[in-house]
Amino acid sequence: MDSPLLAGIYDLRQSLLQKSWTLNGHSSSALNTLFEEILSADFELDSIFYARGPGRFSALKMTHIFLHTLCLVKSYKLFSVSSFYFNSAAPIHAFANKYFIQENQGIALKDFGIKIAQEFVLPEVLNIDDFDTQNKPLYILPPV
Numbered sequence: 167m168d169s170p171l172l173a174g175i176y177d178l179r180q181s182l183l184q185k186s187w188t189l190n191g192h193s194s195s196a197l198n199t200l201f202e203e204i205l206s207a208d209f210e211l212d213s214i215f216y217a218r219g220p221g222r223f224s225a226l227k228m229t230h231i232f233l234h235t236l237c238l239v240k241s242y243k244l245f246s247v248s249s250f251y252f253n254s255a256a257p258i259h260a261f262a263n264k265y266f267i268q269e270n271q272g273i274a275l276k277d278f279g280i281k282i283a284q285e286f287v288l289p290e291v292l293n294i295d296d297f298d299t300q301n302k303p304l305y306i307l308p309p310v
Contacts (some may be wrong), residue, residue, distance in 0.1 A: 169259075171196040172252070174288040175209055181292045193228040201236065211242055215297050218246035219304030220258055220266040220273055230303045245297035248304065252286045259284055266306060273306055 171193060174186040187203075189196035204211070216233055219226045237244040249258055250268055257265035257278065264277050 169284045169286050171200065172286055172288050173200050173204075175204070176215075176292045178213070178292075178294065181294060183288055183290050183292070186288050193225040194232075197229065197232045201232075211240070213243040213245060215245045215247070215292065215294070217249040217252055218301060219249055220260070220306045221249050221304075222259075223305060223307060226303045226305060230301075234301070243299075244301050245294070245299060246301045247297045249286075251296060252288070253284070256285070257282055260306075273304070275306065 171189040171191075172186065173189070175184045176182060177184050187200055189200055214233055214237060216229060218230070233244060236242065250256075255268050257267050257276065259282070260266050260275055262277075263279050263281060264275050265282060266273050267276050
């Protein structure tokens with residue numbers, strides 16, 4: 167029930183989605199496959215926009231390290247937003263039957279007792295004003 171990695175190329179003059187990808191598998195291999203294709207094509211990148219979490223710890227960590235490194239090497243600008251931006255603020259799977267939810271302008275962990283289907287989507291129009299440069303991952307881990 168893991169969500170696939172979604173990625174898209176946007177023309178930021180109109181903020182419109184131009185091309186999109188859906189990749190299954192571990193974040194490390196999906197990110198490598200994705201950027202191998204993007205960097206070998208004729209796309210002119212100057213910025214990367216991504217979901218900083220909440221979500222699966224290892225996927226967030228891999229995405230954070232990969233994108234920060236890529237932006238340092240390629241001199242891209244990096245912007246991020248909460249993962250809730252890409253799923254209409256629906257619960258996001260954490261582990262077992264527990265999900266991250268937006269609550270009182272914060273994020274809480276809730277046990278729903280059942281698995282909930284996850285649906286993330288790339289918007290047709292990217293509202294860049296919703297993103298910022300506070301690119302610290304939202305690691306929300308329960309006490310061990």
